[in-house]
Amino acid sequence: MLDVCNMSVSLGGVSIVQNFSLQVSAGTTTALVGPSGSGKTTILQTICGVVPMTSGSVSYDGVDITNMPIHLRKIGMVFQNSDLFSHLSVWHNIAFGLRFVSPRLVPEAVTQRVQELLHLIGMDTFGDRRINDLSGGEQRRVALARALAPRPHLLLLDEPFSALDSTLRWRLIDDVRDILSATQTTALIVTHDQQEADALATHTVSIAPPSTTALH
Amino acid sequence: MVGRMDKHHAAMMTTLASLRRGAILCCALPLVWLSLFYVLPLGTIFFRALDVSALIDTIGNSGIRHVLWFTLWQATLSTALTVIIAFPITWACSQWDFTGKHLVVGLVTVPFVLPTVIIAGAIRTLLPESLSSGVVGILCAHVIFNVAVVLRIVSARWQQVHPNTASASRILGASSWKTFWLITWPMIRSAVASAVGIVFIFCFTSFGVIKVLGGPRYSTIELEIFIRAVQLGDTSTAVALVVLQLIVIGVVLGLTMPRNTASLKIITYRTSWIGDYPRQQTLVRASVFATILLIGAPFLTMFINSFRVRSNWSINPWRHLFDGTLRPMGVDVAPAMSNSVIFAAITIVITVPLALCLASISAYSSSHAGRRLITALASAPLATSAVALGLGMIITFDQSPINWRAHWLLLVCAHCTIALPLALRSLTAPLQSIPPALRDSARTLGASALQTWWHVDIAIIRRPLLVAAGLSAAVSLGEFGATSFLTRTGNDTIPTTIARLLSRPGDVVQSSGYALASLFVVLVIGVMSNA
Numbered sequence: 131m132l133d134v135c136n137m138s139v140s141l142g143g144v145s146i147v148q149n150f151s152l153q154v155s156a157g158t159t160t161a162l163v164g165p166s167g168s169g170k171t172t173i174l175q176t177i178c179g180v181v182p183m184t185s186g187s188v189s190y191d192g193v194d195i196t197n198m199p200i201h202l203r204k205i206g207m208v209f210q211n212s213d214l215f216s217h218l219s220v221w222h223n224i225a226f227g228l229r230f231v232s233p234r235l236v237p238e239a240v241t242q243r244v245q246e247l248l249h250l251i252g253m254d255t256f257g258d259r260r261i262n263d264l265s266g267g268e269q270r271r272v273a274l275a276r277a278l279a280p281r282p283h284l285l286l287l288d289e290p291f292s293a294l295d296s297t298l299r300w301r302l303i304d305d306v307r308d309i310l311s312a313t314q315t316t317a318l319i320v321t322h323d324q325q326e327a328d329a330l331a332t333h334t335v336s337i338a339p340p341s342t343t344a345l346h
Numbered sequence: 347m348v349g350r351m352d353k354h355h356a357a358m359m360t361t362l363a364s365l366r367r368g369a370i371l372c373c374a375l376p377l378v379w380l381s382l383f384y385v386l387p388l389g390t391i392f393f394r395a396l397d398v399s400a401l402i403d404t405i406g407n408s409g410i411r412h413v414l415w416f417t418l419w420q421a422t423l424s425t426a427l428t429v430i431i432a433f434p435i436t437w438a439c440s441q442w443d444f445t446g447k448h449l450v451v452g453l454v455t456v457p458f459v460l461p462t463v464i465i466a467g468a469i470r471t472l473l474p475e476s477l478s479s480g481v482v483g484i485l486c487a488h489v490i491f492n493v494a495v496v497l498r499i500v501s502a503r504w505q506q507v508h509p510n511t512a513s514a515s516r517i518l519g520a521s522s523w524k525t526f527w528l529i530t531w532p533m534i535r536s537a538v539a540s541a542v543g544i545v546f547i548f549c550f551t552s553f554g555v556i557k558v559l560g561g562p563r564y565s566t567i568e569l570e571i572f573i574r575a576v577q578l579g580d581t582s583t584a585v586a587l588v589v590l591q592l593i594v595i596g597v598v599l600g601l602t603m604p605r606n607t608a609s610l611k612i613i614t615y616r617t618s619w620i621g622d623y624p625r626q627q628t629l630v631r632a633s634v635f636a637t638i639l640l641i642g643a644p645f646l647t648m649f650i651n652s653f654r655v656r657s658n659w660s661i662n663p664w665r666h667l668f669d670g671t672l673r674p675m676g677v678d679v680a681p682a683m684s685n686s687v688i689f690a691a692i693t694i695v696i697t698v699p700l701a702l703c704l705a706s707i708s709a710y711s712s713s714h715a716g717r718r719l720i721t722a723l724a725s726a727p728l729a730t731s732a733v734a735l736g737l738g739m740i741i742t743f744d745q746s747p748i749n750w751r752a753h754w755l756l757l758v759c760a761h762c763t764i765a766l767p768l769a770l771r772s773l774t775a776p777l778q779s780i781p782p783a784l785r786d787s788a789r790t791l792g793a794s795a796l797q798t799w800w801h802v803d804i805a806i807i808r809r810p811l812l813v814a815a816g817l818s819a820a821v822s823l824g825e826f827g828a829t830s831f832l833t834r835t836g837n838d839t840i841p842t843t844i845a846r847l848l849s850r851p852g853d854v855v856q857s858s859g860y861a862l863a864s865l866f867v868v869l870v871i872g873v874m875s876n877a
């Protein structure tokens with residue numbers, strides 16, 4: 131279970147998040163809903179360690195990970211945009227995290243895991259494709275598969291369906307819900323769209339600037 | 347409604363078409379300039395070097411082979427050291443925002459626009475005689491001069507890598523080093539290769555540094571060309587050396603120029619404020635401190651030495667600059683200063699319009715290949731030795747009706763040709779980044795193509811125009827290689843005067859050289875900061 135306790139974050143002297151607390155139970159999908167500028171993305175980036183916390187703590191399954199290096203937290207994240215490695219193929223993007231989380235994984239196991247995820251996202255034949263040759267929706271799917279590949283304890287998704295057209299967005303929402311359910315992944319999703327949150331999440335948390343929480 | 351849309355579309359198409367027509371028209375001027383003052387002089391050198399026997403004799407000469415070997419290994423070592431030393435400050439400036447960042451970048455850039463003789467002189471005041479006059483001094487001077495090249499080229503690329511890319515790698519389990527090696531490095535290595543190529547060429551064609559610090563033992567091809575052509579009158583060997591040098595430069599450029607840079611978007615991402623990241627703060631501070639120490643220390647010791655005569659404090663070196671004491675030695679500071687300022691002003695007047703013409707072609711032309719060809723041609727002087735250009739000009743413009751070799755205007759022409767690539771680089775990107783919609787809006791509001799160009803394009807690139815003017819002035823003020831060839835009595839510039847003072851024996855004269863160099867550093871900083 132993820133436990134965020136009194137998280138405060140200041141960037142460039144500006145307070146972005148103040149005393150934010152949240153609990154996410156194992157196996158559930160929680161949506162963090164709020165308007166632009168309410169600090170949603172900063173909260174995700176702080177949980178995974180990309181942005182340092184001014185005060186407060188983050189723990190997972192009772193282990194304090196507040197000061198743990200980013201690469202040891204075993205948290206997956208799908209960024210809003212621009213996080214795929216454009217110099218690597220789809221296959222190598224998905225396989226990237228496997229070498230670090232499971233260094234002794236034999237090449238056959240890596241291949242099997244990548245194929246499994248390509249199948250899961252419905253892109254079995256896309257392994258050799260270049261990232262820049264993919265559509266926006268395909269890139270979102272690859273980002274999701276890459277984040278899921280190392281089997282993270284917790285998956286963070288930052289506005290994963292923004293910049294997609296309406297039809298594609300709803301199809302992808304269905305797919306992601308099925309994938310999260312099939313993999314039993316604990317997930318925290320950030321969105322500004324209440325409908326999107328209702329369609330995906332088992333729990334919803336609303337935030338408004340400054341971050342005061344209200345549980346629905 | 348449809349009619350209005352058609353009119354709007356037609357206006358948009360004519361804006362671009364009119365600008366393209368204008369760009370093609372103004373293409374002629376810089377092309378004529380480059381043909382006359384770059385292609386023709388170097389073509390003449392090649393034409394003369396068709397004498398293969400002179401080329402073979404030159405390569406067969408053991409003394410020349412020794413010079414070639416030294417030139418190659420010192421350039422290789424200087425390049426390696428420069429990249430290693432410049433990397434921490436490049437990382438700090440491209441990834442983080444901190445107080446005084448612009449000042450640090452400006453400080454690192456100052457040596458690049460200074461005459462190399464000044465950097466060499468400053469190194470001489472910092473290091474003991476046994477170290478400064480030799481390989482150590484040469485390497486130090488090359489590193490100080492070229493740190494800015496690595497910083498500017500690599501950080502421009504590094505800032506285009508989205509911060510989320512590295513974060514994604516870290517979240518997926520890669521350590522900082524693995525992230526750098528597997529993710530960041532593949533994205534910036536083409537920029538590093540470009541920087542390596544340019545730094546190598548600058549070190550390979552080093553002239554002023556070797557002239558001051560090389561002593562009798564160390565000579566590069568560039569210096570050898572000067573000695574052969576000016577002091578020994580052996581033009582055929584000098585020309586053969588220029589050809590050899592151009593071949594090496596061509597090979598290096600071919601190996602290091604980027605082939606495919608399409609994988610990154612031309613967007614510069616905002617850097618993070620270092621105060622929010624305590625773990626990285628120490629590294630950034632150390633990088634900045636070490637770089638300021640490296641760049642600042644030689645100039646500080648040079649300034650201090652300008653007040654020292656035989657271990658005593660004195661203001662005589664400064665007084666002698668203007669009281670006529672140095673005149674019997676052929677050194678007259680006031681005319682040299684006025685020459686430098688006049689040449690710099692003329693260089694601005696000629697170079698900036700030429701660069702604007704070329705940048706406009708680059709921004710408006712629809713032909714990708716033509717655009718690349720023109721940009722490559724205009725950038726070529728950056729990779730060509732100034733001494734070779736000076737020699738080419740002397741042997742080209744030495745007969746009627748173009749017997750200009752003794753005229754000061756030829757000196758200014760050389761300055762303009764050398765400054766053109768830098769002025770062009772400062773204008774091209776800003777012009778290219780203007781959204782076409784702005785021009786279309788101006789046209790639909792009733793502005794003509796010329797009015798659109800003036801009120802939109804020129805208004806937006808006003809600051810880059812100032813930067814282009816500042817760089818042109820700085821290149822002209824600091825140019826030493828070609829100037830050494832083309833200067834005549836009465837045409838002395840500050841760099842040639844400093845070189846003359848530093849090459850004379852006597853403590854007071856040397857200190858006067860340091861005083862004039864210090865004055866010049868202040869002048870260049872003033873020009874650059876105003877730009």
